[in-house]
Amino acid sequence: MSRLTNIGIDVMSEEKSSSELIAGGIQALSVFPNFNLYVVGNQEIIETYLKRVSYPKSRLTIIPSTEIIGMKEDPTTAARKKTNASIVIGLDKLKEGVIDSFFSSGHTGAILSAALLKVGRIPGVKRPAIASPMPTSMNQKVSLFLDAGANVDCLPEYLKQFAIMGYVYTHHVLRIKNPKIGLLNLGEEEIKGNKLTKEAYTLIKNLPYPFVGNVEPHAFFKNDADVVICDGFVGNIFLKCAEALAEQISGIMKIQLTQNLITKLGALLLRKPFKRVSQEMTASKYGGAPLLGLRKPVFIGHGRSDARSVLNAIGIAIRDVEMQTHALIETEINNINAISTPSSKT
Amino acid sequence: MSRLTNIGIDVMSEEKSSSELIAGGIQALSVFPNFNLYVVGNQEIIETYLKRVSYPKSRLTIIPSTEIIGMKEDPTTAARKKTNASIVIGLDKLKEGVIDSFFSSGHTGAILSAALLKVGRIPGVKRPAIASPMPTSMNQKVSLFLDAGANVDCLPEYLKQFAIMGYVYTHHVLRIKNPKIGLLNLGEEEIKGNKLTKEAYTLIKNLPYPFVGNVEPHAFFKNDADVVICDGFVGNIFLKCAEALAEQISGIMKIQLTQNLITKLGALLLRKPFKRVSQEMTASKYGGAPLLGLRKPVFIGHGRSDARSVLNAIGIAIRDVEMQTHALIETEINNINAISTPSSKT
Numbered sequence: 001m002s003r004l005t006n007i008g009i010d011v012m013s014e015e016k017s018s019s020e021l022i023a024g025g026i027q028a029l030s031v032f033p034n035f036n037l038y039v040v041g042n043q044e045i046i047e048t049y050l051k052r053v054s055y056p057k058s059r060l061t062i063i064p065s066t067e068i069i070g071m072k073e074d075p076t077t078a079a080r081k082k083t084n085a086s087i088v089i090g091l092d093k094l095k096e097g098v099i100d101s102f103f104s105s106g107h108t109g110a111i112l113s114a115a116l117l118k119v120g121r122i123p124g125v126k127r128p129a130i131a132s133p134m135p136t137s138m139n140q141k142v143s144l145f146l147d148a149g150a151n152v153d154c155l156p157e158y159l160k161q162f163a164i165m166g167y168v169y170t171h172h173v174l175r176i177k178n179p180k181i182g183l184l185n186l187g188e189e190e191i192k193g194n195k196l197t198k199e200a201y202t203l204i205k206n207l208p209y210p211f212v213g214n215v216e217p218h219a220f221f222k223n224d225a226d227v228v229i230c231d232g233f234v235g236n237i238f239l240k241c242a243e244a245l246a247e248q249i250s251g252i253m254k255i256q257l258t259q260n261l262i263t264k265l266g267a268l269l270l271r272k273p274f275k276r277v278s279q280e281m282t283a284s285k286y287g288g289a290p291l292l293g294l295r296k297p298v299f300i301g302h303g304r305s306d307a308r309s310v311l312n313a314i315g316i317a318i319r320d321v322e323m324q325t326h327a328l329i330e331t332e333i334n335n336i337n338a339i340s341t342p343s344s345k346t
Numbered sequence: 347m348s349r350l351t352n353i354g355i356d357v358m359s360e361e362k363s364s365s366e367l368i369a370g371g372i373q374a375l376s377v378f379p380n381f382n383l384y385v386v387g388n389q390e391i392i393e394t395y396l397k398r399v400s401y402p403k404s405r406l407t408i409i410p411s412t413e414i415i416g417m418k419e420d421p422t423t424a425a426r427k428k429t430n431a432s433i434v435i436g437l438d439k440l441k442e443g444v445i446d447s448f449f450s451s452g453h454t455g456a457i458l459s460a461a462l463l464k465v466g467r468i469p470g471v472k473r474p475a476i477a478s479p480m481p482t483s484m485n486q487k488v489s490l491f492l493d494a495g496a497n498v499d500c501l502p503e504y505l506k507q508f509a510i511m512g513y514v515y516t517h518h519v520l521r522i523k524n525p526k527i528g529l530l531n532l533g534e535e536e537i538k539g540n541k542l543t544k545e546a547y548t549l550i551k552n553l554p555y556p557f558v559g560n561v562e563p564h565a566f567f568k569n570d571a572d573v574v575i576c577d578g579f580v581g582n583i584f585l586k587c588a589e590a591l592a593e594q595i596s597g598i599m600k601i602q603l604t605q606n607l608i609t610k611l612g613a614l615l616l617r618k619p620f621k622r623v624s625q626e627m628t629a630s631k632y633g634g635a636p637l638l639g640l641r642k643p644v645f646i647g648h649g650r651s652d653a654r655s656v657l658n659a660i661g662i663a664i665r666d667v668e669m670q671t672h673a674l675i676e677t678e679i680n681n682i683n684a685i686s687t688p689s690s691k692t
Contacts, residue, residue: 149532152532152539152540152541153540153541184583186495186498186579186582186583186586193498193579194498194499194579195498195499197579216586216590217583217586217587217589217590217591218586218589218590218593220590221590221591221593221594233532233539233540233543233580234579234580234583236532237530237532237563237580237583237584238583238584238587240532240562240563240564241563241584241587241588241591242587242591243563243564244562244563244564244566244567245563245567245587245588245591245592246591246595247564247567248567249592249595256616257616262615263615263616263618265612265615266611266612266613266614266615266616267612267616268612269608269609269611269612269615270603270609270612270613270616272609
């Protein structure tokens with residue numbers, strides 16, 4: 001009989017309490033029967049929390065860490081020098097095979113640096129990408145958006161590989177059959193865009209996947225594509241713009257809704273719909289953002305990841321290990337490289 | 347006595363009726379006493395509308411045009427070949443000095459192409475930029491955002507010039523004294539960003555203006571900078587993301603608010619605040635987006651510009667002519683070029 005999947009989670013965060021993050025792990029233990037949980041973090045904090053809750057003890061292991069990588073630290077230096085940080089220790093355990101997958105909502109740059117250092121790239125993959133599942137439409141649909149920030153300067157070839165990796169992940173893990181690929185751009189027509197998107201367009205068009213062409217932001221939010229490709233600079237700005245604007249609107253709303261008794265009553269009557277809107281705009285139910293292109297699975301959570309995010313991230317991580325996504329990506333990348341680089345003898 | 351300022355407006359649009367756009371012009375005639383209005387468009391449509399309204403006849407001139415440039419047309423070809431299009435005729439009149447400023451809410455690319463062809467760049471300016479005034483905070487503040495889409499591939503030097511032109515326009519036309527300049531980026535620290543933003547950072551830092559450094563999207567919406575610089579690809583994606591998401595949220599809201607009697611009552615009580623939020627999120631009160639870097643002033647309106655947008659655009663256009671912004675930009679660009687390119691004799 002095959003052993004259970006071992007999922008590691010980092011519970012040290014600057015924005016959320018460890019208790020909140022562990023709580024998500026404990027919930028996952030009861031929701032998903034087929035995995036063991038490895039909790040990476042301050043041993044005392046974790047043990048104190050665990051004393052207060054009931055959980056299947058045989059399925060939970062603590063991996064102690066004594067340092068945290070702060071959000072303002074230089075990622076490369078921290079990844080190399082802070083050998084006792086939860087991120088670094090978690091990735092060590094992933095490398096050693098103690099765990100099969102690692103989730104952290106810590107410093108994104110540090111996770112990326114440490115993952116490249118410890119786990120490394122899949123042979124044939126030029127650059128790993130952060131693939132962010134984003135809510136896109138009123139029908140609770142999601143698009144996988146990559147690169148969300150790992151590579152600020154990209155070559156067209158990288159974008160082509162993002163499309164391959166995004167396709168495999170979306171098809172096998174997010175269970176969207178034959179997902180449609182789109183290229184984030186400022187116009188629909190093939191000739192639109194900058195030098196990078198124009199060259200990437202041709203490369204992605206030639207892949208053996210359904211390609212819907214250029215996707216403008218309004219088409220993105222209408223879920224015209226299941227996988228949306230862009231360079232990491234544009235992707236990160238796009239994500240942060242969406243997040244900041246949603247906060248901005250909700251801030252203005254709050255001020256307006258508490259202006260007088262009538263608006264307060266209105267707001268009270270609309271409590272449920274408001275909650276529903278905010279739920280539809282959050283991606284937490286789709287789990288963490290995988291770092292696609294690494295030899296072993298690493299997931300990044302939002303800094304504000306809560307118990308529910310951790311629960312969902314674990315569900316996705318289990319599915320990802322079961323499907324052996326990184327092996328599928330390796331095969332697909334090499335198959336396509338073989339097709340697009342014909343032997344020099346011919 | 348100096349003659350009145352002559353402002354030309356294009357009233358041919360694919361998204362709004364000519365009546366709506368002329369109405370904005372007529373309103374402006376009563377709000378602003380110090381200008382003459384030149385209405386460019388289909389003569390019959392304009393005359394039919396004018397028969398139904400009263401206005402100071404001596405201050406309004408019709409400039410007939412017989413063609414429209416469609417939103418899907420190739421901008422360069424249309425700008426060259428459609429010599430009877432409202433955009434092209436308007437820019438001809440600007441070139442000839444019949445009008446002092448031209449506003450159009452037509453095909454942005456075609457306006458840009460035709461403007462470069464007819465009016466040309468200010469000597470010393472490498473690339474003109476679309477400078478979009480964007481609402482940014484709960485206090486009804488605005489940031490000038492450029493380039494909003496004229497230049498999809500930029501060199502650091504272009505971004506430096508955008509900062510110079512944005513500073514002059516914001517200081518003199520938007521009347522924000524000594525506006526703070528920021529660089530749109532994915533992190534605050536100087537080392538953050540891609541190759542372009544890192545190099546542009548140094549160039550902009552050395553300009554004689556208040557520089558707040560890198561501005562992330564959330565800081566942008568908090569109005570941390572009055573002038574925000576980016577390349578036209580990122581800028582256009584950012585603008586379209588903000589617009590699309592605002593629509594998305596309002597779409598989800600509408601569905602939620604009409605679900606049952608309670609939510610309908612709540613929505614009724616909140617009609618005023620909702621309207622207020624949507625007003626705060628729209629930029630129409632700041633007028634059109636100037637094409638900075640041209641020899642004569644051209645303003646671009648949103649495709650959905652209505653009477654109010656036209657009214658406000660005319661107000662801004664008058665101020666812009668009075669301040670002789672394009673001459674100020676020419677002086678400032680050349681002064682700074684002189685400083686940063688020291689004579690080879692020294």
